[in-house]
Amino acid sequence: MAVLEMKQVKKTFGTGHKKVDALKETNFHAEQGELIAVIGPSGSGKSTFLTIAGGLLSPTNGEVLINNANISTLNEKQLSKIRLKEIGFILQASNLVPFLTVEKQLKLLDKVKKDNMSKEQLEQLYTDLGIGDLRGKYPSDLSGGERQRVAIAKALYSNPSIILADEPTASLDSDRAYEVMELLKEETKSKKTTTIVVTHDIRLVDYCDKVYKMVDGVLELQ
Amino acid sequence: MFLAWNEIMKNKLRFTLIIGVLMLVAYLVFFLSGLANGLASLNREAVDKWDADAIVLTEESDQSLTQSSFAADLVDGIDADETAVLGQLNAIAQTGDQKANVSIFGIDSGEFIMPEVTEGSAFTSGNEVIAGDSLKDDGFRLGDTLSLSSTEETLEIVGFTDEARFNAAPVLYTDVETFERVKFGEEAAGTDRQISGFVVRTADLAAVTDEEDLAVIETETFIESLPGYTEQSLTLNFMIYFLFVISSVIVAIFLYVLTVQKISMFGVMKAQGIPSGYLARSVIAQTAILAAIGVVVGLGLTLLTGAFLPSAVPVTFDIPTMLIYGMVLIVVAILGAVFSVLTIVKIDPLKAIGG
Ligand SMILES: Nc1ncnc2c1ncn2[C@@H]1O[C@H](COP(=O)(O)OP(=O)(O)OP(=O)(O)O)[C@@H](O)[C@H]1O
């Protein structure tokens, strides 16, 4: 069963001279338990693709289905609910709340949503990501890589059915980067989630089941 | 609450500043309300003490007790549950070096406007008075003999009573005969008793009198027409209401600036799927916390200041009024937050995260 499906999705920014076809007509589907990589040069449309998939950006044409439900017709409030329940975002820029400690970044999700990770699962996650000792710290006191790992923890904590990661390993050294990919793979397989990772790092594609390449708004399976 | 409180704890300095400003506004509001209250009692204390429904004065006096004068036997035409005669006169009382503006009330000791004596005794024979105890602050004592500005008559303070000021002057209560002698001189003795008004308690004001020359004035109306009273209370109340507006605007500006600074952070949370409603509630909760702390500290500070003020400053704190004003301050602060809430609702998560 396709967890995520795109039908003839197209995204155009601007009009007239300034018109940019960031994403040309795309058909795409991702199954449960799949780890998918999207690679491609800068400005090719990878982030555009990912934000449309996550219901953050609405396409110019076409339909996006999450768990067979069409999200293209939903309003902002309903989309927000879908994002909260179904999707874990790991964004290109840091996405932590500056005045919350690491621990409270996750606790915030408990305030707005049920069925997050259990205590034991959370402890395991801390260990896997190597951030157990950081839980009392504020984002401003973390290194870029540590912040990235906390962002990953935040995305996984809500047990989403789809994880969308935009350059999750960009600020990590290669050992950590491999570990993070390993972790994403494990999560994907054990929890039967669907994970899409946008990356520049060609070595990381070895961990993935499928690799797509984005060139000038055209997505192609490798 | 979770977000609101954690943010306050992380940015203590920033939020202490906001609380400080709110506290100062609250302090000013409470102090002005105390002043308004104090100045009002200065004028109306003695009248409130009557616990009366209305006062009957001559039509031509234009609601002024001092200007009203008529024969006491008109009481036969008055229809009320209780009626008390009242003669009133302003004078300067002097004993030794002490001088004070006073208001002399000529009353019948058996009627309901007779004050309770808190010190000394009631007047029993002519030229004895019960004085308002604020005169004690001016150096007047039991047994003092008072000479008056307008007459050769002298009065003796035989007792004191509390809450006895009328139109900013302490009251000297005496019998109607003494009042007449002070007002009209010796020759008035023996003629018809001339008084200034009847104080009445009744449910039916319209039925009090048919007399064309007399006007029945409700107690509250009577107080409002005391010289300077309405002007004073309007001015102070206007300042208080204006402060409410100011505090709302201050909060609005502060929060708006904070919110604009946090747009990308709110965007990130919205991208994550945290509902706008949750974020909006958190801003409201934050405002309520800040305003509540500011108001409580302001209240404490006001009461503390009040305890150290010299008695000459006419400040009287009325706790129920202050609680209401405190509530109003919190509510207007929250209204100030509405701006920021609208901003949050409108944030586009995608733009905010720079996606
Ligand atoms: N909001 C926007 N308005 C106009 N043009 C946009 C907007 N967002 C993206 N674009 C354009 O769409 C194209 C695709 O952008 P996108 O961000 O998807 O690239 P990307 O593949 O993620 O690049 P990178 O690897 O550098 O992150 C670019 O040419 C970009 O300039």
Ligand SMILES: [Mg+2]
């Ligand atoms: Mg990108």
